[in-house]
Amino acid sequence: MSVNAAETPQQTSTPQKSGLISGLPWVAIAVALALLPMIFTSNSMISTLNYLGTMAIFALSYNVLLGQTGLLSLGHGTFFGLGGFIATHAVLHMADAGWNFPLPLVPLIGAAGALVLGFFGGWLASGRGGMPFAMITLGLAELVYAAAALFPSIYGSEEGISMDRMDLGASFGMDYGPTLDIYVIVAVWFLICAALLYFFSKTPLGLLANSVRDNAERVEFIGFSSKRVRMLAYAIAAAIAGVAGSLAALNFEIMTVNELGAATSTLVLLMTYIGGTKHFFGPVLGAIVIGLMKIWLSDISSAWMMYFGLLFIFVVMVQPAGLAGILMSGVTLMRSGTFKMQAPLLALIGLTGLATLVGIIVLTELAYRAGLDAGLGPQMTVLWLPLNATSVLSWGFGFVLVAGGVLTMRPLLDRLDTLRHSLGKGEMA
Amino acid sequence: MTNALEIKDLRKSFGPVEIIRGVNLDLRKGERHALIGPNGAGKSTLFHLISGRITPTSGQILFDGKNIAGHPPAEIVRAGLSRSFQITNIFPQMTVTENLRCAVLWKLGHRYTLLRPTSSLKDVAAECERLLTELGLTHRAHDTADSLTYPEQRALELGLAVASGANTLLLDEPMAGMSHSETDAALQLIMKVTEGKTLLMVEHDMGVIFEMADRISVLVYGEIIATGTPEEIRANPAVQEAYLGASEEDAA
Ligand SMILES: Nc1ncnc2c1ncn2[C@@H]1O[C@H](COP(=O)(O)OP(=O)(O)OP(=O)(O)O)[C@@H](O)[C@H]1O
Ligand SMILES: [Mg+2]
Numbered sequence: 054m055s056v057n058a059a060e061t062p063q064q065t066s067t068p069q070k071s072g073l074i075s076g077l078p079w080v081a082i083a084v085a086l087a088l089l090p091m092i093f094t095s096n097s098m099i100s101t102l103n104y105l106g107t108m109a110i111f112a113l114s115y116n117v118l119l120g121q122t123g124l125l126s127l128g129h130g131t132f133f134g135l136g137g138f139i140a141t142h143a144v145l146h147m148a149d150a151g152w153n154f155p156l157p158l159v160p161l162i163g164a165a166g167a168l169v170l171g172f173f174g175g176w177l178a179s180g181r182g183g184m185p186f187a188m189i190t191l192g193l194a195e196l197v198y199a200a201a202a203l204f205p206s207i208y209g210s211e212e213g214i215s216m217d218r219m220d221l222g223a224s225f226g227m228d229y230g231p232t233l234d235i236y237v238i239v240a241v242w243f244l245i246c247a248a249l250l251y252f253f254s255k256t257p258l259g260l261l262a263n264s265v266r267d268n269a270e271r272v273e274f275i276g277f278s279s280k281r282v283r284m285l286a287y288a289i290a291a292a293i294a295g296v297a298g299s300l301a302a303l304n305f306e307i308m309t310v311n312e313l314g315a316a317t318s319t320l321v322l323l324m325t326y327i328g329g330t331k332h333f334f335g336p337v338l339g340a341i342v343i344g345l346m347k348i349w350l351s352d353i354s355s356a357w358m359m360y361f362g363l364l365f366i367f368v369v370m371v372q373p374a375g376l377a378g379i380l381m382s383g384v385t386l387m388r389s390g391t392f393k394m395q396a397p398l399l400a401l402i403g404l405t406g407l408a409t410l411v412g413i414i415v416l417t418e419l420a421y422r423a424g425l426d427a428g429l430g431p432q433m434t435v436l437w438l439p440l441n442a443t444s445v446l447s448w449g450f451g452f453v454l455v456a457g458g459v460l461t462m463r464p465l466l467d468r469l470d471t472l473r474h475s476l477g478k479g480e481m482a
Numbered sequence: 483m484t485n486a487l488e489i490k491d492l493r494k495s496f497g498p499v500e501i502i503r504g505v506n507l508d509l510r511k512g513e514r515h516a517l518i519g520p521n522g523a524g525k526s527t528l529f530h531l532i533s534g535r536i537t538p539t540s541g542q543i544l545f546d547g548k549n550i551a552g553h554p555p556a557e558i559v560r561a562g563l564s565r566s567f568q569i570t571n572i573f574p575q576m577t578v579t580e581n582l583r584c585a586v587l588w589k590l591g592h593r594y595t596l597l598r599p600t601s602s603l604k605d606v607a608a609e610c611e612r613l614l615t616e617l618g619l620t621h622r623a624h625d626t627a628d629s630l631t632y633p634e635q636r637a638l639e640l641g642l643a644v645a646s647g648a649n650t651l652l653l654d655e656p657m658a659g660m661s662h663s664e665t666d667a668a669l670q671l672i673m674k675v676t677e678g679k680t681l682l683m684v685e686h687d688m689g690v691i692f693e694m695a696d697r698i699s700v701l702v703y704g705e706i707i708a709t710g711t712p713e714e715i716r717a718n719p720a721v722q723e724a725y726l727g728a729s730e731e732d733a734a
Contacts, residue, residue: 276646
């Protein structure tokens with residue numbers, strides 16, 4: 054009991070301390086956002102940044118469901134798409150009416166629309182979590198997607214609906230022609246959305262969301278309705294997805310039905326999960342990595358979807374805490390003070406992993422060249438390696454790398470385990 | 483009104499099997515009432531019926547004079563009747579403090595709030611502090627619930643039931659699976675946190691029951707075969723035959 058008494062005063066002092074410390078990362082993020090366009094100055098790079106920021110907001114919104122409330126939605130793309138369409142039509146109509154509505158505030162309209170629809174969808178889907186929730190969200194998304202085809206005047210036909218973001222006129226000293234103007238809008242909205250969602254995670258409702266994730270049944274026995282919590286989380290996630298969709302509309306100036314389809318829902322699920330659902334900024338990391346893969350990899354390899362899938366499987370099987378989890382364990386390792394002792398083994402493991410990865414890439418590229426892209430001829434260069442899709446040597450090279458890597462990895466990991474075990478013991482003593 | 487709870491001819495069937503077969507039971511305000519009975523008698527099922535986890539097939543459950551049979555659990559808790567579970571039922575990935583915060587929110591009037599951070603709610607902090615001290619979990623306040631030892635998890639389980647502020651508590655085998663010394667500590671804790679409240683508790687340990695209970699009810703095959711003071715129950719031939727005889731011989 055004396056131990057308890059000694060700890061009580063420490064505890065009361067933590068809130069103020071953490072209040073100060075928790076402010077720092079936000080300042081750092083704001084500074085980074087301000088510096089980014091000075092480093093990446095070309096138009097296409099800024100356009101990429103806009104896309105990544107948009108997806109980061111989208112992934113953060115999805116994590117309200119997946120990470121915080123423990124809900125697997127298979128239809129989150131619906132709200133991204135609907136938010137985008139609402140924003141597009143808002144711009145078109147307001148331009149027609151000759152209003153000078155400030156463009157940076159258009160995402161508010163998309164968010165409001167998505168919020169209302171989110172309440173409705175949440176009301177339908179939130180009765181139970183788990184499988185029923187996933188299935189209902191999937192069903193609703195398919196329904197919206199199918200219904201969209203019935204209203205070409207709203208959703209456009211194949212080529213979608215386009216608008217000109219400059220039609221609303223200038224405001225805040227910007228005319229919104231340059232991509233950089235859109236970057237400013239995206240960056241500010243990213244800060245707002247991230248701060249709002251972070252705040253949400255600290256409120257009683259955020260806490261209740263966690264409790265629904267952990268044990269939805271018990272929530273009922275402490276006086277709250279799990280259904281209500283799910284519905285509110287769903288609506289909030291929808292509203293923020295609506296912001297992301299609106300920003301996408303402003304950035305690309307075109308919305309197509311694909312934006313609210315299953316591919317969008319899958320993409321946000323992959324980004325969020327791969328980034329890591331257990332850390333607040335995990336989804337941002339996932340959005341950046343996957344977003345870059347999508348943009349760059351799709352340029353250099355027709356197998357990019359394949360790598361996507363492989364990365365997803367890797368994270369699910371090896372590191373369920375996602376990329377953020379890997380990062381955090383790296384930080385823990387650095388702080389543990391035993392990094393030096395582990396470094397040689399870790400380097401060896403890294404090299405083995407790299408060899409395996411090269412092997413996988415070689416095999417994947419060879420397979421694509423032999424199959425889908427056979428028309429391009431068998432000669433190819435992968436990672437500066439001259440390969441031939443019809444040569445046994447090339448295939449053998451890939452197989453040896455993968456098999457060798459996998460076989461070496463096991464004993465190496467065992468040795469790392471043993472080492473860490475003995476280090477842990479040493480610390481205790 | 484002297485009865486906190488009145489159960490009248492309560493029945494529950496799972497398919498063709500009737501598990502609760504016409505239970506009648508009164509719980510007086512402020513009493514400590516023990517519910518005993520052999521394994522599979524239906525004690526937990528009875529708790530599930532009272533607390534709204536499952537709906538009765540027929541019968542009445544009057545809480546403060548109002549029929550709550552078939553009402554949703556959240557409504558029953560808000561009316562002032564809360565329960566703990568035989569199988570630990572907490573929020574495993576959340577810290578002990580977060581567990582308790584969730585449980586005190588409703589009674590302090592913070593509903594589905596998203597306008598203020600939880601840490602700024604002074605009343606929540608104070609109440610959690612008090613509960614942590616009472617439960618002896620202060621040194622575990624920032625550990626996740628699944629990292630607690632078994633007795634600590636049971637204390638938290640009890641804490642969640644108590645935290646809701648209900649004046650009537652149903653505790654389902656709060657000390658099951660504990661060692662002798664742990665049981666003693668847990669009993670002291672239960673007596674402390676339920677002071678002034680109405681208590682209905684399932685327990686197998688006769689020593690514990692005769693120490694704490696004002697009255698005892700015996701449930702056998704879905705029926706209450708006797709209700710009375712510990713002395714009356716000890717002397718009841720039907721109880722001895724159905725239940726006590728065997729366990730007292732075991733104890734001897
Ligand atoms: N959902 C259900 N469906 C079918 N049968 C059930 C269900 N729940 C409980 N039972 C049955 O009802 C009977 C009573 O179970 P209950 O858990 O209420 O017993 P108990 O008195 O709490 O026993 P114990 O002392 O072991 O905890 C058991 O035979 C059990 O198999
Ligand atoms: Mg039981």
